[in-house]
Amino acid sequence: MKPERHVFICMNQRPEGHPKGSCQSAGAGGVLEAFYGEMEKRGAFGKVMVTGTFCMGPCMDGPTVVVYPEGVWYGKVKPEDVGEIFDSHLEKGAPVDRLRLA
Numbered sequence: 716m717k718p719e720r721h722v723f724i725c726m727n728q729r730p731e732g733h734p735k736g737s738c739q740s741a742g743a744g745g746v747l748e749a750f751y752g753e754m755e756k757r758g759a760f761g762k763v764m765v766t767g768t769f770c771m772g773p774c775m776d777g778p779t780v781v782v783y784p785e786g787v788w789y790g791k792v793k794p795e796d797v798g799e800i801f802d803s804h805l806e807k808g809a810p811v812d813r814l815r816l817a
Contacts, residue, residue, distance in 0.1 A: 718764040720805050722750060724792075725779040727770040738777030742793065743767075746778045749794035753801045763805055776816055788816040 724747050728739035750765045771779050776790030780800070787810045789800070796814060803809045 716761045719762050720785075721764045721766065721783045722805070723766050723768045723771070723781045723783070724750065725769070725771045725777060726767040727774070727777075729774075735774040736777060737774060738770075738779055741777040741791075743778035745794040746780065746792050746797065749797035753797050757801065757806075759801075759805070763801075773816055779816075782810075785810065789814040790816040 724743055725738035726743050726747065727737050729735060729737035731740070747765070747767055754760055754763055754765060771781060773779050773788070773790060778792050780789040780792045781787065782789070782800075782804055787804065789811065792800075792814060796811070800811055800814070803811050
């Protein structure tokens with residue numbers, strides 16, 4: 716079954732003190748866990764696919780999350796934002812503007 720939406724979460728880890736920072740250092744592990752938790756709670760397996768990735772570029776704005784097929788990029792995502800992303804974007808198709816990257 717092809718999912719309706721595919722969520723990519725940057726899990727890249729750079730050495731401590733790297734000038735670009737890294738999504739993993741900014742809490743990407745907790746964001747990934749929160750997405751998996753919401754998928755289980757909502758029974759969204761098959762409708763939503765979540766994949767951890769390596770660097771997607773906007774390291775200073777991490778953790779970075781991208782939702783396809785819309786191609787919406789989110790930055791500085793926290794675990795507590797994941798429920799809102801599910802409610803608004805993944806279930807209703809309305810991106811969460813306050814988290815969008817320019």
